[in-house]
Amino acid sequence: MGIVSQKLRNSACGQDCSFSIPGVCNHNPETVVLCHAPSEVKGIGNKSHDYHAAFGCSACHEALDQHRLPEKWHEYFYWLRGLQRTWTIWVEHGLVIIPVDPATAKRRRKKKAKMPSRPIPSRPFPKRAKERA
Known part of the structure; x- marks a missing residue:
């Protein structure tokens, strides 16, 4: 028996x-x-291991298991697409965690300090009611 994960299996529901x-x-x-x-x-x-799996409806599952697609490369295509889509969901939901290599991780830029607000000198009229007085 391959690696079994009840969390991955349950993640297919819905x-x-x-x-x-x-x-x-x-x-x-x-x-x-x-x-x-x-x-x-x-x-x-x-x-197979539970991480060699994809979310599939009953009809697609049956077609792939019984090799009912017209050509072999169709099976490969749909399996690859299914695995990619499923793994994306698992990673987004934290069910599969992929460590980041610190040497290649993007570094965040430091945020620039915001400049204090100043009145615009080209305005011919006061900006607020307080400034009119």
Whole structure:
């Protein structure tokens, strides 16, 4: 059995299908589950690791599992797209944390100090009622 994460599995509930295969996808978030991609870990009675998976509706999951797409490269394309979309969601929600290399991290610029407000000398009239008096 591959690496199992109940948090990653539960994260699929209510998500949009990340495969969105045209003519196949049912676009129903209620049927979305974590679909495990083919990998070296996968075999008879074994699933891939939970991080080798993507959110998929029942229709897209079935089409990919049963190899019903017209060409093999279509499967590769939809698996890659699904994995990319799913990983983006996991990273955004903090389920997968990717450490930043301090040597290549962008450094934030220091904010410039704001200049104090001054009246504009070109104004022919006072700015506020107080200034009129």
